Amino acid sequence: MNLSRRTFFKVATVVGATGLAGGRLEAAPQRMAGAAQRSMLVDTTRCIGCRSCEVACAEANVLPDPALEAPIEVRRVTDPEAFTVVNAYQPRGADGPRFVKTQCNHCVEPGCASACPVRALEKTASGPVVYHEDRCIGCRYCMLACPFEIPKYEYHKAVPYVRKCEFCADRQAKGLAPACASVCPSGALQVGTRAELIEEARRRIYQNDGRYVPHIYGEHEVGGTSWLYLSDVPFEDIGLRTDLGVRGFAELTQASLAAVPLVMMLWPPFLMALYTFSRRRETTAAAPAGEEASHG
Amino acid sequence: MGDTLTRSTDVRPWLSQKLFMGLPPGAYVRSLVTPGNILAALILAVGVPILIYRFVYGLGAVTNLSQTTPWGLWIGFDMLAGIALAAGGYTIASAVYIFGLKEYRPIVRPAVLTGFLGYLFAVIALLADLGQPWRIPYPIVYSAGPTSVMFEVGWCVFLYTTVLFIEFTPALFEWLGLRTLRRYAVQLTLSATVFGVVLSTLHQSSLGALFLMTPTKLHPLWYSSFIPLYFFISSIAAGLSMVILETALAHRLFRDQLDPSRHVDIDALILGLAKAASVVLFTYIFVQLQGLADGGDWALLLTAYGGWYVFEVGGLAAVPCFLFAHAARTASAPLARIAAALTVLGIILNRLNVSVVAMNWNASERYVPSWMEIVVSVTIVTMGLLTYRWIVSRMPVLREHPDYADAH
Numbered sequence: 001m002n003l004s005r006r007t008f009f010k011v012a013t014v015v016g017a018t019g020l021a022g023g024r025l026e027a028a029p030q031r032m033a034g035a036a037q038r039s040m041l042v043d044t045t046r047c048i049g050c051r052s053c054e055v056a057c058a059e060a061n062v063l064p065d066p067a068l069e070a071p072i073e074v075r076r077v078t079d080p081e082a083f084t085v086v087n088a089y090q091p092r093g094a095d096g097p098r099f100v101k102t103q104c105n106h107c108v109e110p111g112c113a114s115a116c117p118v119r120a121l122e123k124t125a126s127g128p129v130v131y132h133e134d135r136c137i138g139c140r141y142c143m144l145a146c147p148f149e150i151p152k153y154e155y156h157k158a159v160p161y162v163r164k165c166e167f168c169a170d171r172q173a174k175g176l177a178p179a180c181a182s183v184c185p186s187g188a189l190q191v192g193t194r195a196e197l198i199e200e201a202r203r204r205i206y207q208n209d210g211r212y213v214p215h216i217y218g219e220h221e222v223g224g225t226s227w228l229y230l231s232d233v234p235f236e237d238i239g240l241r242t243d244l245g246v247r248g249f250a251e252l253t254q255a256s257l258a259a260v261p262l263v264m265m266l267w268p269p270f271l272m273a274l275y276t277f278s279r280r281r282e283t284t285a286a287a288p289a290g291e292e293a294s295h296g
Numbered sequence: 297m298g299d300t301l302t303r304s305t306d307v308r309p310w311l312s313q314k315l316f317m318g319l320p321p322g323a324y325v326r327s328l329v330t331p332g333n334i335l336a337a338l339i340l341a342v343g344v345p346i347l348i349y350r351f352v353y354g355l356g357a358v359t360n361l362s363q364t365t366p367w368g369l370w371i372g373f374d375m376l377a378g379i380a381l382a383a384g385g386y387t388i389a390s391a392v393y394i395f396g397l398k399e400y401r402p403i404v405r406p407a408v409l410t411g412f413l414g415y416l417f418a419v420i421a422l423l424a425d426l427g428q429p430w431r432i433p434y435p436i437v438y439s440a441g442p443t444s445v446m447f448e449v450g451w452c453v454f455l456y457t458t459v460l461f462i463e464f465t466p467a468l469f470e471w472l473g474l475r476t477l478r479r480y481a482v483q484l485t486l487s488a489t490v491f492g493v494v495l496s497t498l499h500q501s502s503l504g505a506l507f508l509m510t511p512t513k514l515h516p517l518w519y520s521s522f523i524p525l526y527f528f529i530s531s532i533a534a535g536l537s538m539v540i541l542e543t544a545l546a547h548r549l550f551r552d553q554l555d556p557s558r559h560v561d562i563d564a565l566i567l568g569l570a571k572a573a574s575v576v577l578f579t580y581i582f583v584q585l586q587g588l589a590d591g592g593d594w595a596l597l598l599t600a601y602g603g604w605y606v607f608e609v610g611g612l613a614a615v616p617c618f619l620f621a622h623a624a625r626t627a628s629a630p631l632a633r634i635a636a637a638l639t640v641l642g643i644i645l646n647r648l649n650v651s652v653v654a655m656n657w658n659a660s661e662r663y664v665p666s667w668m669e670i671v672v673s674v675t676i677v678t679m680g681l682l683t684y685r686w687i688v689s690r691m692p693v694l695r696e697h698p699d700y701a702d703a704h
Contacts, residue, residue, distance in 0.1 A: 079363065115509050117447035118431075118439040135439040138427020140366035141446050144655075145509035152363050153427065155356030160427040244512050253445050256505040256524050260448060260498060267494045271394050275486065278396025 111249030223248025343675025374421030383535030385411020452499030612642025
């Protein structure tokens with residue numbers, strides 16, 4: 001291993017700082033967004049594209065069998081009857097295809113839940129973003145508000161609902177792993193708390209000498225997600241958008257909503273003041289002689 | 297049914313006078329056969345079955361909406377543009393009742409009526425667009441989502457439609473001859489107007505704030521943290537322009553409604569509104585430029601989307617701004633009407649650009665509305681126009697009720 005002194009100091013500083021940060025993490029767990037939330041680490045270098053996760057997901061959610069006969073090279077997206085899909089990507093200069101599983105990323109500050117006018121989508125304290133179909137009015141604002149385009153709509157039903165991965169919240173509540181992770185044969189999917197998995201992802205990056213892109217996709221993207229991705233090729237080459245920013249989507253409308261009480265408090269007195277002025281102007285203009293007479 | 301009609305001697309003349317314009321039912325029905333009504337009937341004959349089809353077979357059977365494009369023409373045109381164009385209600389009501397610009401009193405009622413019908417039919421269009429419209433009261437009565445801008449919009453539109461209805465009730469009660477109720481309704485005018493301005497400020501801007509959630513999907517020339525301000529200011533311009541067009545059109549189409557003894561100088565009112573619209577549009581353009589500078593988007597102006605943006609903000613906001621000012625200076629009401637028409641087109645285009653054209657601009661899939669979506673939009677506008685005409689030809693909206701003249 002070719003380690004220059006400069007690199008040594010760099011690594012030592014980073015590791016030391018991480019250690020310090022980890023120490024403070026104990027004292028103030030809020031420092032990492034959603035540290036205790038159930039999360040999933042997807043190591044795309046380990047995925048073999050067997051699509052067992054798709055089959056298990058369909059079974060657990062009572063969905064039709066996934067279209068396994070379709071070649072994996074044909075790009076697919078999730079739909080109301082397939083909450084997860086695995087796609088093959090051929091990154092430039094890579095030795096072979098990379099397989100990437102797509103599903104809801106269960107954001108720490110989900111745009112969908114913040115956008116929902118009836119709290120049909122809800123970020124649970126334990127991590128999963130779940131859907132209460134008894135509340136949904138079908139405005140589809142969640143679909144617009146999701147940067148990953150995950151909520152899907154049943155356009156061809158007379159009584160339609162939004163459908164998406166719920167991170168097997170019911171299975172996890174019973175202590176079971178999500179269906180997809182429970183069948184993954186290659187170790188590409190690992191369940192844990194968000195803090196544990198970020199630790200684990202960092203360990204893999206540090207201990208595998210340049211094998212991974214030194215970035216955990218989902219650690220900071222859109223304020224952090226519960227699903228985290230590792231890759232050995234640039235993330236944009238495997239279909240993950242890298243232009244989403246690090247701001248939580250739930251924050252985007254906060255300032256605007258904060259203005260509501262201000263407008264409600266300040267407008268009425270201001271408008272009544274204007275009204276009073278206009279009334280005064282009117283009375284003084286209408287009856288100047290009478291005014292003078294009464295004062296005289 | 298026939299029994300009740302013959303038993304009460306009052307009902308038949310009442311029906312005849314209130315509903316059939318004083319004509320016998322047969323003659324009234326015959327009087328409806330006009331070219332305009334035949335066209336409207338044809339539109340409804342196509343549009344209403346499409347609406348039924350949509351509710352039986354789902355949105356997908358009628359619309360071109362997709363998983364990447366959840367909002368289309370019905371939200372962009374019927375809802376966003378519709379609500380902006382219905383802003384004349386609060387604009388004119390506040391001018392007359394709060395700022396004391398009494399000379400605009402003759403156009404308050406038509407403006408409030410247009411506002412009310414605009415909101416009513418925007419909500420009807422929303423019922424067509426919602427996946428489960430029978431749950432439309434849910435945000436208010438079942439499960440509140442206070443972190444959502446949509447929740448705020450829902451409350452405001454619900455409350456403001458009620459306020460507009462209350463503001464319109466004096467005309468309704470005059471028509472029905474309910475003097476006591478009318479007096480109570482008139483007493484509510486000032487508070488209803490103030491409440492209306494508060495609610496309009498909130499939801500006109502919040503309709504723009506809805507799109508704050510789409511930083512990665514909406515083209516940067518249209519996405520801005522100023523978007524609530526764009527929507528609010530442009531709604532004032534839209535409201536003023538709609539009132540100008542409506543005043544000009546209504547006084548031409550409903551000439552029989554106008555009492556020649558109470559002559560109102562319509563052109564003078566239009567020019568006053570034109571002056572206001574010019575100032576508002578100038579503010580709007582200024583804020584748009586600030587948004588451009590804030591986003592650092594100048595280079596994008598040279599792209600194809602940039603050209604489209606320049607057409608929208610330059611051609612259909614800056615040009616009418618200048619035309620309004622010129623119309624006011626040269627006292628040219630026809631020019632003011634042209635500027636108003638351009639502004640209305642500009643606001644419709646802006647709402648469609650934000651919600652449809654510049655949305656998902658970087659996605660491979662493009663949304664184009666289906667013919668059925670367009671027909672449904674046209675149907676809903678037609679229903680609104682028919683309702684407007686039905687009310688205006690019966691209730692004291694454009695004219696004053698003789699019993700209540702000068703009773704304001």
